[in-house]
Amino acid sequence: MSEKHGEMKCPSCGSENLPGTLFCVQCGTYLPSGGPLRTEPFSEQSQMRARPWTRDSGNDDDRVVGIELEVLETHRRVLLSAESDILIGRLDAAHGIFPEMDLTADGGLEHGVSRRQARIYVREGGWFVEDLDSTNGTFLNDERLTPYLPYRFHDSDIITLGTLRVQIMIHRESKAVI
């Protein structure tokens, strides 16, 4: 954001604002920091990476029907259906980002959660998580994921988004004999 000569361009919506303006006139973004909207990167990050899933034995056991996520910080629980992909992040209506799992209320911003942080989905009966090149990374059981690669996770695993820890509970429809 150059304030040297001429106007300041809002990093969020691109509107021009007079120098010295604190909140963008068009979208309300806090201009001095490029907006509190923007996820600030943390200084130190665990560099240990988790091993991506490489289509090995898919021992399809039961049919997955849904997943329950518990934000360990706030103990908020959210039950989501397995029918479509689940975006995890922070809601930003102005940019058309509407995550199925919105972490704004859980202090997502303070915990370094990106607006588009990660997605989780079901493939061939298994659950996968994929980091969407988030600012502060997504971790599966404390190992950092490489962006855009699928990682399989299981019931009671812990996914960390930025520094926000989320416990997984997978709900299954058992195929076991009645």
Next chain:
Amino acid sequence: MNKTLDPTTDYYAVLGVSDNADQVEIKHAYRALARKLHPDSGNGDVAAFRMMQEAYEVLRSPALRKAYDRQREARGLGPQIPLQCDITLSRQVVQVLSVPQVVYVLVDIKPPQDLSPVRLPLNLALVIDRSTSMQGTRISNVKLAAMNLVDSLLPEDRMAIIAFSDRAETLVGSTGAQDKTSLRSAISQLVPGGGTEILQGLRMGLQEIRRHANRNYSNHLVLLTDGRTYGDEEDALAEAQLASADGIGISALGIGDDWNDLFLDSLARRGNGLCEYIQSPAQLHTLLQNHIRDLSSTAARNLSFDVNCAEGAELRAAFRAMPYMSDLKPQPGQAIFLGNLGSEAIVVMLELVLRSPRSGERRVARLNIAGQVGGASEPMSLHRDVFIQFVESPPTQGPPTARLVNLLARLSIFRLQERAWEALESGDVRQATSLLESAATRLFEIGYRQLGQATLKEADRVARSGEPTMSGRKTVRFGTRGLTSRSSEQWR
């Protein structure tokens, strides 16, 4: 002669004279003190003697005394402080640029610490909508709240009761509050029926107030309605304007979701009163009670201010930030009315646009604040200067205070949604939707999840139908308006 003067020292107090003492008085006081404090005398005090000499040297010279008085006043240390008025700038040092730039000025107006609010006798008119839609809990809650209000009046207060539907009638003409019986029986006789025509009720109410209006009363009309009025809006607004010129305030309390908030809001703004959204009739009682208490208990009345900009400076916007937010819509050359000052501070945010052709320290604006303080019927005035230092190279200075940024964050949300409704009135659905969505995002960011969701929902409705919903718009407008008050916690 020692030419240094220190505006933070009260030279008048040092000499023990009043701030309007004449030269003779000052000389006498000096001589008496000099004899007492001279180092050669028995109980001499060198430091006190020097201070006293400095005070005398400044005050005996008309030019220096004038400069000293001016400097003290600019710092808010003036002779008598009728009101406490503090100024905070988003930045004091500004780089010289070829383009205009923005500086925010936060103005805190508070009663001085030693001044306790005075209770003014009330001269009220309660104008009650008795249209058919008021039937049921609404009218019974209105009756209850009105009865309670009558009970809380003091003998020196006056009140009139007017009911209106398609036409208006004066149930009780302005009467002293000793006569609580007739007020009560008038209220109990209210029967709903008919349409909503606000203008007639308004006129009759104002007529009753005018019969006893006087500067030592708090003259106010309270309008209670749940419906829209059709066709008489312009006339009603004109009445409000006339009333405010006569020192009569108008407040509007809207019950339920069907009334026109934009109309009642501008009615209350012109009437220098308050417009409130009463979602459930049960809230009415507390709201009315608090409102009436604020009307009668004031540290200062009829406060207004104007901003005199120096060349190269311009007042682009002015907002009331606290106790609730409103757009003060400044017009060049016109004073901005702030109403009464109760125990809570009035906080105003000004947005100045500066053009800075050269460096140096300059006064960019002067704020003049006027009003009646305490029980005084005569108005007082004071002024504050905004000084900015213009420099050639980029200044190093800290960020603006957290309080200023916080208030501005909330104000910017309030502005986004207000502009959304304006955009919608002029038919720009896309802009309105985008502004509402931005407002929603900012609300989520500062932790107002519920209000954010309500705003998002309204953005969605606007995008689909091109029309706001009456309840949605009220929730968003009145919710964001209160973001700087404690009551906003309900929206988190």
